[in-house]
Amino acid sequence: MAEPLRVGVAGLGTVGSAVVRILSAKAEELAARAGRPIVVTAVSAREKGRDRGLDLSRVAWHMDASQLARANDVDLVVELIGGAEGPARACVETAIEHGRPVVTANKALLAKHGVALARASEEKGVPIAFEAAVAGGIPIVKTLREGLAANNVSRVFGILNGTCNYILTRMEKDKIGFAECLADAQRLGYAEADPTFDVGGFDTAHKLALLASLAFGVEPDADGIYVEGIASITPLDLQMAEELGYRVKLLGVATRTDAGVEQRVHPSMLPKESAIARVDGVTNAVEIDADAVGALVLSGPGAGGDATASAVIADIVDIARGVTPPMFGLPAGKLRSPTRAPMGRHEGGYYIRLSVIDRPGAAAAIATRMAEQGISLKSIVQRGRESESDSAGGEPVQVVLITYATTEASLRIALDAIEADGHIDGAPQLIRIEKR
Amino acid sequence: MAEPLRVGVAGLGTVGSAVVRILSAKAEELAARAGRPIVVTAVSAREKGRDRGLDLSRVAWHMDASQLARANDVDLVVELIGGAEGPARACVETAIEHGRPVVTANKALLAKHGVALARASEEKGVPIAFEAAVAGGIPIVKTLREGLAANNVSRVFGILNGTCNYILTRMEKDKIGFAECLADAQRLGYAEADPTFDVGGFDTAHKLALLASLAFGVEPDADGIYVEGIASITPLDLQMAEELGYRVKLLGVATRTDAGVEQRVHPSMLPKESAIARVDGVTNAVEIDADAVGALVLSGPGAGGDATASAVIADIVDIARGVTPPMFGLPAGKLRSPTRAPMGRHEGGYYIRLSVIDRPGAAAAIATRMAEQGISLKSIVQRGRESESDSAGGEPVQVVLITYATTEASLRIALDAIEADGHIDGAPQLIRIEKR
Incomplete structure (x- = not known):
């Protein structure tokens, strides 16, 4: 069997501890799947003394995650510190600079610096894998990417x-x-x-x-x-x-x-x-x-130590086996810069709840403002007051409108006009309807 | 970019045709994902004349799938013929003998000869991938294996x-x-x-x-x-x-x-x-x-040409990128021969529907037979006759029992005894309850 893959784990919270524990408990089966042993050789966390239920006696301890990322006895760095900047970013960048593959659960880091990291990792020819960053234990990254x-x-x-x-x-x-x-x-x-x-x-x-x-x-x-x-x-x-x-x-x-x-x-x-x-x-x-x-x-x-560790370890096994697809499926140079569809262009149905001040003409005025924007109503529900005696008080009643598909821009114009008409009390509640 | 991967497709039914069509229509994006172009160079099917809506003018046609599998211009063989024996098996075996990776949707072949094929493919160092063999477009094989x-x-x-x-x-x-x-x-x-x-x-x-x-x-x-x-x-x-x-x-x-x-x-x-x-x-x-x-x-x-082709092509792209995990996740030599848990040992709840001949003592006799086997009943529902006047006729009534967890063996003994008692008409209906 090939040389062991030596793993450094930066961050020993719930997920990091689970990664260390499972890699040790299932060492034999994971080695069979990966074609080589996977061994944790280094860890990094802020509090050394804390009892995490782990035997770390044969593992090097680094106070600084970047130091772990460039340590001589680490082949792959698992970053579980979190945060888009600071020690997490430094740790990942150091690992790549030193030609070490990275497995991370850090969605904030990747959402912000993903493209730069993808480029750097491609230049160095080392993968960054991030199954654990989205939806915990669900293999959604692998599904979309492969x-x-x-x-x-x-x-x-x-x-x-x-x-x-x-x-x-x-x-x-x-x-x-x-x-x-x-x-x-x-x-x-x-x-x-x-x-x-x-x-x-x-x-x-x-x-x-x-x-x-x-x-x-x-x-x-x-x-x-x-x-x-x-x-x-x-x-x-x-x-x-x-x-x-x-x-x-x-x-x-x-x-x-x-x-x-x-x-x-x-x-x-x-x-x-x-x-x-x-x-x-x-x-x-x-x-x-x-x-x-x-x-x-x-x-x-979508969360939890073991479920997220499951995703982290799947990435480690892939890398141990030499599976190194481009980080976002395509090489970084082939990723397009997305044209942002403005929210005003969004089309769909809407749920609108209005606190309507109950006086003659209110309902007609609301319906007119919708019609002016070409918005068709699928249903209108009025929550009646408890007793007839309240009806003269002019107290607001809750009116719910469900619209057929319209654009967000048209709807916003209609709602602004309804507010300006003074028939409603407070801002309208708006919930978009997602089609199947 | 690297050399193209030349694909031979054996079997041009709904799935095979969709594979050829999508590989051509999405050639550019697939090449970016795979790191090399993927080109269909050969196909094989029984009826050459049939219009499949495909341009096959630049593709070699083989009447015999095994001939395709050893053709010089084929690097990877897609087997979509089906069947555990005959031309499908010959095609896959020939491809492996000639050191060519195989992608197949053939569940019958793999269920029967999977281990032998896994061994042969490992000896030759070529992968067999079969995402499309289970649940069509759902990436369940990749999820379990990786x-x-x-x-x-x-x-x-x-x-x-x-x-x-x-x-x-x-x-x-x-x-x-x-x-x-x-x-x-x-x-x-x-x-x-x-x-x-x-x-x-x-x-x-x-x-x-x-x-x-x-x-x-x-x-x-x-x-x-x-x-x-x-x-x-x-x-x-x-x-x-x-x-x-x-x-x-x-x-x-x-x-x-x-x-x-x-x-x-x-x-x-x-x-x-x-x-x-x-x-x-x-x-x-x-x-x-x-x-x-x-x-x-x-x-x-779980089926359909395009959905199944989606799984076939994901496997092709993986192989083009050099992703070649062991066929069943572990090397063939490490797969254990399963100990079969006998069905009599199955434990669970049961739905039992009996056509009970309606005479005094029937219900008591049935309940007794269940109790003798230590089976507890969670609910008993009797479908009453439409009118009172039928009650003397001795016509069967439908009685449904839901049991708490018991073993299949105990339940079979109880049902045999109930049948032998002569209180029921015809064989009992039995549906196992799957726990969440």
């Missing part, structure tokens, strides 16, 4: 953040508000102390940028993504969605359109019976629509 | 035959019998003139043997699979399943048990809300349960 080589992908979309899906699922099931649900998720360890990155949609956006690159052969373009989080979703929206045959999910969606690549992250309504709509809790799921294969759906755990 | 290298798989199961799933879905929806539904499927082209291979479960068994090999590191063992088809399923069973919270699917299931590898193909009841239960029509879906990744579900088209 499994669908024969396809033109028209759309890739899905649930890429377990925290958001957990919150939306619980809000729906327990009929509780966003804030209460978030606090609960934090207590259970499903949400960070600072949840902005997750619930604001930014984590999903980083992952989407990588998926869009793999799917469409373009450079990752995280800055070109339209991003909305889930904080504005109310239990009433979820209930209305249910009544109208939809479920609300935070989706990342990348679509090839005539106007360019449309990338967006926002709460979406999906027909209840669609595969992605049915995915509950912390599970992730991705659908790929492509010309040859049709629709392909992958679902599984 | 994506889950870090995992011990405990179970792999799913809907692997679109014809059966189409029939069961329609029987359920339109409340029609198996024979009528089959005739319909034949008219629509979803079922062959001789449907035995599909509806008898044998096609599923071939695919399952390959999945089990990849999942558990064992030699494919199609002869060790317990196989039942769907012909015995009635609309009443589907209706009862619905009422009890289940759906009926023809599943292939391979499980790692203490007694060895359990492989079985039969109609199964799945909890309605499970991912696999929700898959309708000709779609295929596979769930993998594994220690690191948890549960992973892949669904997509």
Whole structure:
């Protein structure tokens, strides 16, 4: 059997510890699959003393990840530090400079510096693999990069953040508000102390940028993504969605359109019976629509130490076997710079919830403003007041409109006019409907 | 750019024609992905004259697939003839003898001769790839062989035959019998003139043997699979399943048990809300349960020219790039010969439907026979007669029992005793319940 592949693991959190543990526990089988032993020879983390349940007695310890990346006894560097800059970036760049393959779960780093890293890695002839950076244990990177080589992908979309899906699922099931649900998720360890990155949609956006690159052969373009989080979703929206045959999910969606690549992250309504709509809790799921294969759906755990380590180790085994495809499927020089399809050009159906001040003519004025923009309404639902006696008070009533496909630009004009007319109280709630 | 990879395609049915068409239409992008051009230089099929909508003017035509496999202008052989013996086997063996990589969709060939072919291909140092042999366009082979290298798989199961799933879905929806539904499927082209291979479960068994090999590191063992088809399923069973919270699917299931590898193909009841239960029509879906990744579900088209060609071409691109993993994930010499877990040792819940001759003591006798084998009943449903006046006639009534987990051996003993007691009319209907 060939020489062992000596692995340095930078970052010993949940994922890093699981990688070290599984590489040791399954050494024999992994060697058979890889054609050579895979051995952890070095690790790096901030706190040396912490008990991680790992035997690190025969492993070199580096306080500095970049030092690990250039250590003489390391052939491959696993970067699990996280963050687009700082020690993670330095570690990956150092590894490449020294001609060492990199396996990383760092979506922020790749969404921002992916193309530069791909170029550097190609110049040095060493691979960077990142299965673990998107949708945890789901082999979506491999599927897009290798499994669908024969396809033109028209759309890739899905649930890429377990925290958001957990919150939306619980809000729906327990009929509780966003804030209460978030606090609960934090207590259970499903949400960070600072949840902005997750619930604001930014984590999903980083992952989407990588998926869009793999799917469409373009450079990752995280800055070109339209991003909305889930904080504005109310239990009433979820209930209305249910009544109208939809479920609300935070989706990342990348679509090839005539106007360019449309990338967006926002709460979406999906027909209840669609595969992605049915995915509950912390599970992730991705659908790929492509010309040859049709629709392909992958679902599984999007996070967790062992599931993410599963993706990291699959990459290590591939590299041990000499499998080194271009990072984003195509050589970096062949990735196109994506034309950004502006959000105003987005076409689709919309769910609009308005707090309408109940006075004569309000409904007619709203309908007129929609009609002026050529927007057809598929359904209109008014949530009546509890008792007749309230009817004279001029208190707002909730009116939900479902539109047929229109452009975002037209809809925004109509909503601005409705607001200017003074018939509604507060900003309209708008949730885009994702077609099957 | 490197030398072109010259491909010979043996078999120009729907899939073969799609392979030739897509390789030509997407030549440029595929070359970028593969690092070298991929060119079809030779084809082989029985009827030369037929119009397949392909320009074959610059392609060598071979009447004999084995001749194609040893032609001088062929670097890689795509075998799409089908069948475990005859020209398909000769073509693949010839290609390997001549040191040419093979891409095949031939599940029958691999289920029967897979180990011998894996050994021969390793001796010659040429790969055999077979993504298209299982679940059409779903990249399940790549996922098991490469994506889950870090995992011990405990179970792999799913809907692997679109014809059966189409029939069961329609029987359920339109409340029609198996024979009528089959005739319909034949008219629509979803079922062959001789449907035995599909509806008898044998096609599923071939695919399952390959999945089990990849999942558990064992030699494919199609002869060790317990196989039942769907012909015995009635609309009443589907209706009862619905009422009890289940759906009926023809599943292939391979499980790692203490007694060895359990492989079985039969109609199964799945909890309605499970991912696999929700898959309708000709779609295929596979769930993998594994220690690191948890549960992973892949669904997509299980057949069709373009979807299957997508899998064939992904394999070609991999080989063009030099990706040549061992055929079944591990080197042939490391595949274990599976210990077959006997079906009598199978443990699970059961749906039992009995035509009970309605006379005093029948129910008590049946319950006693179950209790004698230590089988607990989760529910008992009796389909009452339409009118009271029938009650004296001694006509059979339908009684459905749902058992808690028991062994198949115990259940068979109980059912034999119930039959011997003479309280039932005809053989019991038995459908195994697959746990989530």
